[in-house]
Amino acid sequence: MYFTLLVVVILTAIALVAVALGIARAISPRSYNPQKGEAYECGIPTRGRSWMQFKVGYYLFAILFLMFDVETVFLFSWAVVVQDLGTYGLVSILFFLVVLILGLAYAWRKGALEWK
Amino acid sequence: MFDFSIITSWVHGLLTSWMPEGLAIFLECVIVGVCLLLMYAVIAIVMIFMERKVCAAFQCRLGPMRVGPWGTVQVFCDVIKMLTKEIITIRHSDRFLYNLAPYVVILASVLAFACLPVSRGLEILDFNVGVFFLMAASSIGVVGILLAGWSSNNKYSLIGAMRSGAQMISYELSIGLSILTIVVLTDTMQFSEIVERQADGWFIFKGHIPALIAFVIYLIAGNAEVNRGPFDLPEAESELTAGYHTEYSGMHFGLFYVAEFVNLFIISGVAATIFLGGWMPLHIPGWEGFNTAMDYIPGFVWFFAKAFFVVWLLMWIKWTFPRLRIDQILTLEWKYLVPIGLVNLLLMVIVVVFKLHF
Numbered sequence: 154m155y156f157t158l159l160v161v162v163i164l165t166a167i168a169l170v171a172v173a174l175g176i177a178r179a180i181s182p183r184s185y186n187p188q189k190g191e192a193y194e195c196g197i198p199t200r201g202r203s204w205m206q207f208k209v210g211y212y213l214f215a216i217l218f219l220m221f222d223v224e225t226v227f228l229f230s231w232a233v234v235v236q237d238l239g240t241y242g243l244v245s246i247l248f249f250l251v252v253l254i255l256g257l258a259y260a261w262r263k264g265a266l267e268w269k
Numbered sequence: 270m271f272d273f274s275i276i277t278s279w280v281h282g283l284l285t286s287w288m289p290e291g292l293a294i295f296l297e298c299v300i301v302g303v304c305l306l307l308m309y310a311v312i313a314i315v316m317i318f319m320e321r322k323v324c325a326a327f328q329c330r331l332g333p334m335r336v337g338p339w340g341t342v343q344v345f346c347d348v349i350k351m352l353t354k355e356i357i358t359i360r361h362s363d364r365f366l367y368n369l370a371p372y373v374v375i376l377a378s379v380l381a382f383a384c385l386p387v388s389r390g391l392e393i394l395d396f397n398v399g400v401f402f403l404m405a406a407s408s409i410g411v412v413g414i415l416l417a418g419w420s421s422n423n424k425y426s427l428i429g430a431m432r433s434g435a436q437m438i439s440y441e442l443s444i445g446l447s448i449l450t451i452v453v454l455t456d457t458m459q460f461s462e463i464v465e466r467q468a469d470g471w472f473i474f475k476g477h478i479p480a481l482i483a484f485v486i487y488l489i490a491g492n493a494e495v496n497r498g499p500f501d502l503p504e505a506e507s508e509l510t511a512g513y514h515t516e517y518s519g520m521h522f523g524l525f526y527v528a529e530f531v532n533l534f535i536i537s538g539v540a541a542t543i544f545l546g547g548w549m550p551l552h553i554p555g556w557e558g559f560n561t562a563m564d565y566i567p568g569f570v571w572f573f574a575k576a577f578f579v580v581w582l583l584m585w586i587k588w589t590f591p592r593l594r595i596d597q598i599l600t601l602e603w604k605y606l607v608p609i610g611l612v613n614l615l616l617m618v619i620v621v622v623f624k625l626h627f
Contacts, residue, residue, distance in 0.1 A: 155394070155395075155396060157294070157298065158298075158301065158383075158393055158394055159394060161298045161301055161302050161393075162302075162305065162379060162380055162383045162393060162394060163376065163380070164302065165302040165305050165306055165379060166372075166375050166376040166378075166379035166380065167372060167376070168302070168306070169306055169309065169375055169379065170371055170372050170375050170524060173352075173520050173523070173524060174356070174371075174520055174521070174524075176352055176520075177351070177352045177353075177354070177356055177519055177520035177521075178356060180352060180353055181352070181353050181354055181355045181356060181519060181520075182353070182355055183355060184355070189357050189359075190357075190358075190359050190360030190361075191359065191360070192359055192361065192421070192422060192423040192516065193359075193423065193510065193515055193516065194423060194424060194425060194510075199423070199424070202361070202422065204419075204422065207427065207431070214435055214438070214439055214599060214603070215435075215438065217603070218438045218439060218441075218442065221442050221607070222441070222442065222445070225442070225445040225446070225449065228449055228614075229400075229401050229449065229452065229458065232449055232452040232453045232456070233452060233456050233457060233458060234456065235453050235456065235618060235621060235622070236456045236621060236622075237456075239622055240622055242618075242622070243618050243619065243622045246618065247615070250611060250614075250615065253611070254608070254611060257603075257607065257608070261603075261604070266599070266600070266603045266604060267596075268595065268596030268599060268600075
């Protein structure tokens with residue numbers, strides 16, 4: 154039942170885009186002009202390609218995000234049973250969180266959170 | 270409170286009475302799809318109109334006034350305008366990824382939209398891991414934005430997409446942590462169940478201080494997640510022309526625009542559901558007459574009232590604060606919101622374990 158609905162929702166999303174673009178392509182005018190194919194960079198002719206080496210100044214943030222996102226997966230499964238676990242659940246997750254916070258503190262200390 | 274599952278089971282009974290089971294289910298799926306599509310479009314139109322009017326009000330203007338009474342037909346005219354614009358694909362773009370990007374963005378937003386419980390029995394995707402599914406589904410949107418920026422072969426698009434990626438993945442953590450705080454309080458991840466638990470008080474009151482902090486963190490992070498307000502760096506129009514959708518024209522651009530507004534509604538809808546009680550009426554213990562009167566207001570009115578209240582709050586923030594720099598945005602997230610969120614989570618666990626909540 155749920156799986157069917159999930160498929161229905163996904164198909165709806167695809168249909169929404171396909172129908173909107175289909176109508177637009179059907180009724181919109183078409184004219185050819187070589188200038189239209191140029192990249193718009195505020196009117197200045199573009200220099201070189203954009204698919205070049207690009208300084209991703211925040212790959213460190215992406216790595217940290219990966220760490221914390223996986224932690225969220227663990228925490229969600231713990232969060233639904235924490236009321237049954239009681240103090241035991243609190244103490245056991247405390248260790249987990251302390252290790253995580255230490256990791257964040259280490260990254261902070263090492264300057265990974267600065268924008269360079 | 271009216272239960273909408275009466276209507277759905279009545280439709281099911283009606284269809285199965287004169288056609289085979291399989292066909293009936295197929296027809297129901299089509300009805301669900303059409304309803305979802307209409308709902309999505311209506312919400313997008315209402316949001317765009319509201320944005321213009323609220324923005325105008327904050328700037329002491331009138332906003333759209335010419336087309337229709339109080340400019341109400343303006344958005345429909347814009348839709349028609351967008352449909353009749355030519356769709357241009359620039360010469361050096363990566364065609365496949367360029368055309369794929371709107372699909373990914375809309376898919377993420379429709380999946381998340383289908384999770385919202387509008388009234389009792391009126392939700393499409395009601396998984397027992399609902400909250401988790403919503404977070405997973407909405408984070409697909411980042412991929413769409415990165416694809417759009419990368420495939421356009423435009424430097425501004427690329428910079429906008431990269432900024433957007435950094436910002437959205439960072440703020441997802443805070444959203445996760447503040448939702449987690451409420452999951453600790455409810456011990457369930459199913460949206461309908463979360464709303465049912467708030468029958469005797471909304472979580473923002475029940476969870477007192479930790480829930481309040483989580484709500485504020487959620488509002489800030491949610492605003493950043495949809496690239497709006499003071500966090501609209503990815504499409505900072507004075508610096509990057511239009512960010513990741515610079516090279517999209519006509520309806521291609523329209524889809525990104527619609528997804529952005531519906532994402533804002535989704536963020537507000539989730540805030541309304543998990544913090545402000547969703548479709549649950551306002552009940553004050555001891556005031557029997559007041560509670561009975563409140564019960565007569567239908568659930569979906571409550572839901573939309575709360576959701577649009579949060580939308581209005583976010584628009585207020587957007588039109589009041591100046592834009593932040595990228596390093597300030599990342600500092601705010603990693604040095605303030607994440608540590609506060611983690612401590613707040615621990616606080617909530619202590620409140621729950623020692624039964625300090627109401």
